[in-house]
Amino acid sequence: MYIANQNELESFTKRAKESSVLAIDTEFLREKTYYARLCLLQIATDSETVIVDPFAIDDLSVLAPLLEDESIVKLFHAGGQDLEILYREIGILPKPIFDTQIAAALLGHTQQIGYAALVYAECGVQLKKVDSFTDWSRRPLSQSQLEYAADDVVYLPRIYASMHAALEEKGRLHWLDQDFEALSDPKRFETDERERYRRLKRVSQLSRKQLSAAREVAAWRELEAQRRDLPRKWIVTDEQIVEACKREARTIDELFMVRGIGDKIGTKDARTIVSLIAKGLDAPKETWPETDRNSRNERNVDAELDLMCALVRLRAKENGVAFPTLASHDDLAKVARGYTEGIDLLRGWRRALVGAELLELLAGNLTLSLDKGVLKVTETSQ
Structure with missing residues (x-):
């Protein structure tokens, strides 16, 4: 069922209250934005599968009571990004959660098994791949696209039932309780811009003094990317931050010696970046970050x-x-x-x-x- 108005969504939420499970998946785009743009929301219950068009819905928060109902198990496969999107769009995280990719590793499957491979292993069904790289923001969606999207949740209740029985038989049903509870922790999705420098590519090339500068620039870039809703690398790339801090650029001329950075930023941002580099370099030594080379x-x-x-x-x-x-x-x-x-x-x-x-x-x-x-x-x- 394709849901493209608020009344249909509210009717579905009333029916779904009677379900024991809620299988959830999302389709989204993130190539041109900082925040993922939700394009489709697929949900399967014990008895039906729906595809919700968020572009046509006024208020997705009507799903919140369902997601918070602890008598309904929420099913995901590798649900990290789906949970992040739900948290941003609806403001809450589902409970309780069962992630079939995590559970699969306790049942002899390979680490981080893909959904299609798991469906084939558990259900004997070969999923179609024709729409795997579709642009989910375009409308109208074809029947093939809708079927592909529905397939992402339609098999999850069956897989869950099989896995639940297998884990119970092996005495492992509660082994993953902590792992699943952690998925519902909002802290997983709270970003600390002051720690972003640790994830820069090639950051290990920097000294502690240069890391202090990188911390300032990476934090500024994170906040700018959020404010403009643009990918981080569209502001400046990881490599450019690391190179600028390695050079200890204190002037715009020195900054623009970094390959490609002059094509990305204007004079105003350049001034900001060199001032942040100077701030980090001149910070007291005791405030410099520790390197991750302790080992x-x-x-x-x-x-x-x-x-x-x-x-x-x-x-x-x-x-x-x-x-x-x-x-x-x-x-x-x-x-x-x-x-x-x-x-x-x-x-x-x-x-x-x-x-x-x-x-x-x-x-x-x-x-x-x-x-x-x-x-x-x-x-x-x-």
Whole structure:
């Protein structure tokens, strides 16, 4: 059903209250804006599938009570961007959530499995790809486009039912509770412009003093991109920020020596950028950001990581869990160096499967050996 007016949407919300699930997906464009532009909202319940045209709807907030109804499970596949858009458009985040991509990793599927691959694996259906790169902002939409959009949610209730049963059978139904609850945390979508510099491409090339300048420029660019609703790189690119700060450009002439930057900004913005670079460079040394190169200054843990990876690989295979889902390389490196706080590997189901064992391994309380080509884990004698 194609919903293109407010009355139809309100009627649907009344019917959907009786559903046990709400499968949700969005189609959006972001190439020319900072904020994603919602172009379609697809929703499937126990009994129907609707496609909501946000261009024709006066108020999407009528969906809020449904999204907040904790008796209805909201289904997503790799729902991070969908949740961000719902939060911006409606002002709330759904609860409770079940993300089939996250759950798939606990059921033997590959890490970050795509929706089409999961539909084929769980439902035996080969989805059409003809409209995967369509311009969803154009109207009218063709029947083929509508069918493609509907397919993104129509199989989610069936996949959820299958996964729910499989997780329950394996005793893993609540393993992902914390992961799913985290998806509904508004903090995930709150941006701190003062921290944006850490994500600049090639930022590792900068000294602490230059990082101080990059922090100022990246924060300004973030706020400008939001204000103008333009992609960050349309203001200035990551590479241009890093190069300008590496040069420690204090004048417009020095700034314009950075390739391409003179084509992007005018004199006013140039003055702002060089003043921000100077501000960062002249800031007291104690306020300069720390670099993310700390690991280079810490002891080498390659041997520990080799042993840890062998143990994680064994437990991942035994439990049918994708290795990266069980333990990321960053988490393994932190644990090897003695860190224990704020590490997913040492919390919840991951700790139960292998995290606690890894601590025992590092403490010398476990040994790894081969027995006819099979890895054995043995407690050391005290």
